[in-house]
Amino acid sequence: MTGNCVGETERPELGATRRATAEDPESMDVALRSRAEALDATDPLRAFRDRFVIDDPDLVYLDGNSLGRLPKATVQRLSLLIRDEWGGELVRAWDHWLDEPARIGELIGLNLLGARPDETIVSDSTTVNLYKLAAAALDARPARTTIVAAADEFPTDRYVLEGLAESRGLTIRWLTGDAVEGLPPGELAAVIDESVALVVLSLVNYRSGSVADLPAVTARAHDAGALILWDLSHAVGATPIELEAGGADLAVGCTYKYLNGGPGAPAFLYVRQSLQPELRTPIQGWFGQRDQFAMGPRYDPRPGIRAWLAGTPGMLALAAVEEGVKLTAEAGIEAIRAKGMTLTEFAIELLDERLSPLGCTLGSPRDPARRGAQVSFRHPDARRLTAELIARGVVPDFREPDSIRFGLPPLTTRFADVAAGVDAMAELLA
Amino acid sequence: MTGNCVGETERPELGATRRATAEDPESMDVALRSRAEALDATDPLRAFRDRFVIDDPDLVYLDGNSLGRLPKATVQRLSLLIRDEWGGELVRAWDHWLDEPARIGELIGLNLLGARPDETIVSDSTTVNLYKLAAAALDARPARTTIVAAADEFPTDRYVLEGLAESRGLTIRWLTGDAVEGLPPGELAAVIDESVALVVLSLVNYRSGSVADLPAVTARAHDAGALILWDLSHAVGATPIELEAGGADLAVGCTYKYLNGGPGAPAFLYVRQSLQPELRTPIQGWFGQRDQFAMGPRYDPRPGIRAWLAGTPGMLALAAVEEGVKLTAEAGIEAIRAKGMTLTEFAIELLDERLSPLGCTLGSPRDPARRGAQVSFRHPDARRLTAELIARGVVPDFREPDSIRFGLPPLTTRFADVAAGVDAMAELLA
Numbered sequence: 001m002t003g004n005c006v007g008e009t010e011r012p013e014l015g016a017t018r019r020a021t022a023e024d025p026e027s028m029d030v031a032l033r034s035r036a037e038a039l040d041a042t043d044p045l046r047a048f049r050d051r052f053v054i055d056d057p058d059l060v061y062l063d064g065n066s067l068g069r070l071p072k073a074t075v076q077r078l079s080l081l082i083r084d085e086w087g088g089e090l091v092r093a094w095d096h097w098l099d100e101p102a103r104i105g106e107l108i109g110l111n112l113l114g115a116r117p118d119e120t121i122v123s124d125s126t127t128v129n130l131y132k133l134a135a136a137a138l139d140a141r142p143a144r145t146t147i148v149a150a151a152d153e154f155p156t157d158r159y160v161l162e163g164l165a166e167s168r169g170l171t172i173r174w175l176t177g178d179a180v181e182g183l184p185p186g187e188l189a190a191v192i193d194e195s196v197a198l199v200v201l202s203l204v205n206y207r208s209g210s211v212a213d214l215p216a217v218t219a220r221a222h223d224a225g226a227l228i229l230w231d232l233s234h235a236v237g238a239t240p241i242e243l244e245a246g247g248a249d250l251a252v253g254c255t256y257k258y259l260n261g262g263p264g265a266p267a268f269l270y271v272r273q274s275l276q277p278e279l280r281t282p283i284q285g286w287f288g289q290r291d292q293f294a295m296g297p298r299y300d301p302r303p304g305i306r307a308w309l310a311g312t313p314g315m316l317a318l319a320a321v322e323e324g325v326k327l328t329a330e331a332g333i334e335a336i337r338a339k340g341m342t343l344t345e346f347a348i349e350l351l352d353e354r355l356s357p358l359g360c361t362l363g364s365p366r367d368p369a370r371r372g373a374q375v376s377f378r379h380p381d382a383r384r385l386t387a388e389l390i391a392r393g394v395v396p397d398f399r400e401p402d403s404i405r406f407g408l409p410p411l412t413t414r415f416a417d418v419a420a421g422v423d424a425m426a427e428l429l430a
Numbered sequence: 431m432t433g434n435c436v437g438e439t440e441r442p443e444l445g446a447t448r449r450a451t452a453e454d455p456e457s458m459d460v461a462l463r464s465r466a467e468a469l470d471a472t473d474p475l476r477a478f479r480d481r482f483v484i485d486d487p488d489l490v491y492l493d494g495n496s497l498g499r500l501p502k503a504t505v506q507r508l509s510l511l512i513r514d515e516w517g518g519e520l521v522r523a524w525d526h527w528l529d530e531p532a533r534i535g536e537l538i539g540l541n542l543l544g545a546r547p548d549e550t551i552v553s554d555s556t557t558v559n560l561y562k563l564a565a566a567a568l569d570a571r572p573a574r575t576t577i578v579a580a581a582d583e584f585p586t587d588r589y590v591l592e593g594l595a596e597s598r599g600l601t602i603r604w605l606t607g608d609a610v611e612g613l614p615p616g617e618l619a620a621v622i623d624e625s626v627a628l629v630v631l632s633l634v635n636y637r638s639g640s641v642a643d644l645p646a647v648t649a650r651a652h653d654a655g656a657l658i659l660w661d662l663s664h665a666v667g668a669t670p671i672e673l674e675a676g677g678a679d680l681a682v683g684c685t686y687k688y689l690n691g692g693p694g695a696p697a698f699l700y701v702r703q704s705l706q707p708e709l710r711t712p713i714q715g716w717f718g719q720r721d722q723f724a725m726g727p728r729y730d731p732r733p734g735i736r737a738w739l740a741g742t743p744g745m746l747a748l749a750a751v752e753e754g755v756k757l758t759a760e761a762g763i764e765a766i767r768a769k770g771m772t773l774t775e776f777a778i779e780l781l782d783e784r785l786s787p788l789g790c791t792l793g794s795p796r797d798p799a800r801r802g803a804q805v806s807f808r809h810p811d812a813r814r815l816t817a818e819l820i821a822r823g824v825v826p827d828f829r830e831p832d833s834i835r836f837g838l839p840p841l842t843t844r845f846a847d848v849a850a851g852v853d854a855m856a857e858l859l860a
Contacts, residue, residue, distance in 0.1 A: 053517040063521045070517040078512055078746075086693055087483040087500040091493045091825065097693065125741025127715035128558055139597070151727070156716035156741060159729040163714035167569070256742070263516055263527060264744035284593035285557035286586035295830055297581070299589040311555025311586060312686070314694035316508075316746045395521065400725055 032350070032419050039346060039415035045339050048331055048411040052260070060420045062396040065234060065374050065407025068260035074323040081319045093315075101266075101287075101313045102306050104322045108259075108268050111329040113232070113251065114242035118304040119270055122255065122321055123313060126233055126267035127156045128283075129252040132308060133269060134164055134198060136279040137227045137250060141197035148192060148199045148226070150175045150183065154206045157231055161200060170197070181365050182210030188220045196226040203241065204234035204372035207399045209344075209364045211239065211372055215246040222247065227275075233257060236268075237328045238373035238409065239337050249275055258373065258409050260324035265317050269308055276304060285310030331411055339410035340373030346415055347375040347406055350422040358429035363403045373410060376403040377425070385428055394424045462780070462849045469776060469845035475769050478761055478841040482690070490850045492826040495664060495804050495837025498690035504753040511749045523745075531696075531717075531743045532736050534752045538689075538698050541759040543662070543681065544672035548734040549700050552685065552751055553743060556663055556697035557586045558713075559682040562738060563699060564594055564628060566709040567657040567680060571627035578622060578629045578656070580605045580613065584636045587661055591630060600627070611795050612640030618650045626656040633671065634664035634802035637829045639774075639794045641669065641802055645676040652677065657705075663687060666698075667758045668803035668839065669767050679705055688803065688839050690754035695747050699738055706734060715740030761841055769840035770803030776845055777805040777836055780852040788859035793833045803840060806833040807855070815858055824854045 040046060052069040061069070085093040101121045109120030123129065138147070149161050151174040165172050173191055177183040182205055192199070199221040204211050214230065221228040229250040235241055237258030243251055251270040255261035271279060280301070286292055287309035290300045301307035328336065345368055351360060355377060363376030379385060379402060386398035396404050406421055470476060483500040491499070515523040531551045539550030553559065568577070579591050581604040595602050603621055607613040612635050622629070629651040634641050644660065651658040659680040665671055667688030673681055681700035685691035701709060710731070716722055717739035720730045731737035758766065775798055781790060785807060793806030809815060809832060816828035826834050836851055 053513065055514075055518040059520075061520060067516070067521040067524070069520065070512065075512060075517075078508070082500065082505060082508055082692075083483065084485075086497070087505075088485040090489075090491060090499065091497040091827070092820070093693070094497070124554065124558060125715070125743075127717075127741030128554060128713060131713045131740075154716075155719065155722075155725040158727075159714040159716060159719060162729050163712060167712065254742075262512075262744075262746060263523070264742045264746075264748075266744065267741070282593060282597065283558060283561045284589040285555070286584075286589060287557075289585065289589060292585075293830070295585040297588075299592050310561075311557030311697070312684075312694045314555075314692075314696065314744055314747045316692060316694075316750065317744045318694075320746065390522070397521070400723070 036415040036419035060394040060417045062406045064409035065257050069412045071323050074320050100318050121305050122268050126254045129267050129269040131160050132281050133250045135282040137198045144197035146195045147172045192224040199228045202231040209372040209374040218247045240333045255321045261321035283310045336410045341368040343408040344375045347418045354426045374407045376405050378402045466845040466849035490824040490847045492836045494839035495687050499842045501753050504750050530748050551735050552698050556684045559699040561590050562711050563680045565712040567628045574627035576625045577602045622654040629658045632661040639802040639804040648677045670763045685751045691751035713740045766840045771798040773838040774805045777848045784856045804837045806835050808832045
């Protein structure tokens, strides 16, 4: 199946086949396999898996939220870029390469972020983009003395903010939230005040997969006159995002997870159009210069989102990003979201049946609307278990202190992978 | 010929064959061709050209100082990295990828920069690295109020410094130098004083190719208690560099020019070991964190140069950098420098004979010791001439206001390319 799948997203019924029980392990394996097969057979996105390189069909890959799989189209595209463009066109290829960061940014912004034109670029790493935007936001609120962020935010976000706060003499107010459910609705409202310059938050938490309420949290930040910066790394390509409708100010996100852009692929950066005249990147590079090749004596930023480019963009990585984004757009984010919810529901059902009796607890929200395309299982031996799973060809990942993450990118994950992953965990724990 | 060529670097005698004159154009072409052929025949590095992809043998490529050619080894390496590592190993490849930025940095530092171990990494763009180092240097000299830089410095360097100066209320003192000869020996000494926190300078100027005196300029900066940051973008891989012996503090440089790392390849960054405890990156990312996967609550930088990593490194681009660096190291920087001097001498000889009578002047130093592996020709119609040359399959580049740059990377440039380039210019101007 190719073509846009929006409209074909009815979710297969869960639990329709006979349930196995822990008392009846023989029948369980058979029943489990047949349930997974039935779900895979009715999966409207199932054909997308064939669009990716799958060297080892027996590998149970549950870590696409760390590094997404390689699209077949990317192999072709990179071969052309390397041999024909770099090798053949040489420097002349810059005539068509120059605008790629903004063109591919636009593709992400319009298809996956609910952004308007000229609000998104692909450039640098998530860390560097977060630094650029957070520094600019703090510059724009010079009289305010506080940053608000989540205590269980992804580490690079926390470390960047810590550095900015230290160099400027600011305070960080850490939201404690809930390790499983994420930020309670009232917590931001309770801590925010007019000393806050900037709120930084992930839309989907990296450990639990909990989803924040973007419009509500954004509104609370704005009530206090603060700017808000969303980290979309674990959300983009897994769940619909509406930056414009939700009133978001700034965003960054990663392209090597659900967007399948490749190891260390460049990140994207979003600045709401109405804020663009007010904010200025701290890293003024020549790719942000209005008349770049005039090489004039003073920095004069380009209009729009291109002002946020810094150095020369890496073209190999950019081309890889585009192919992953195009596949995601082709499948349609609504269909992807629907499958992500079904995959994670299936995983939780299996946890309840098979892993809870063995000492595992759920590390993700039970409400599918509050959960990204990942499920975390908590167990005191999670680190050792993860290593043993990997040794058996089942690849989730471990996150401190006690979480095994099953990342379930809907374009490449089968229900059979979820079943095999849980089955392997149950065997190890039994 | 493979193997290290140091010791085989005797420079072919120039002018040994009969000189053509402008009065005798027919014989000139023949004579010019035979001189170039004789020089190519005795070039000890001539076999290295076969190690690169050359799709169009008639293309006269004189812009390897903007984008170096594609090594054949890189095609193979990237194919393995994309298909087998990303496609096959998936996230498990990070076990061996994690240390690549420091390992490949070390390869550059030890072979090409005269650095000690643990002083060089490959990370981010030249622009971002320059920002990180300049910001850290200014933080380390908080009582000082001035930055010194060259007025004809490469634009991204000037723009980065302008941004840093503006945000900190500092002044930039611009060295005027000489458009052709570069910085006169006394100019820095004349302007520097104890208000200066940081001096930023390119070792090889991007437009003229003039080479600065690294030990002497560094000593002048240190006399005033300032730190110095060298931009090695147009020097690395073209000329020997001795950062440790010259006393340099900080350096950045580009890998997509003479190191053939590919379009927008990541840059390198050097911090002298003795300075490492004193300086701190402004961009505190998770790749700079001591125990990265503990994901601890506070930033605790890794010891050594790895503290300067920020976000997740782009692995495709890093692998490409390594192959280019290995070729350069295999050829040997002394042999590369010797050929670079001979190539540029040949170009200047042809300028004097054939282009000076047609209104061209030399835009690079006449002393080969003061010149990188490029020659600039100045002409009032340089922009139009460059476009017409490119249309004829001769690819130099234009730099404002009036320079045509012939970039002559010694591993890939033939004397025949220089002759053909000058011949085409002479025809267009005649």
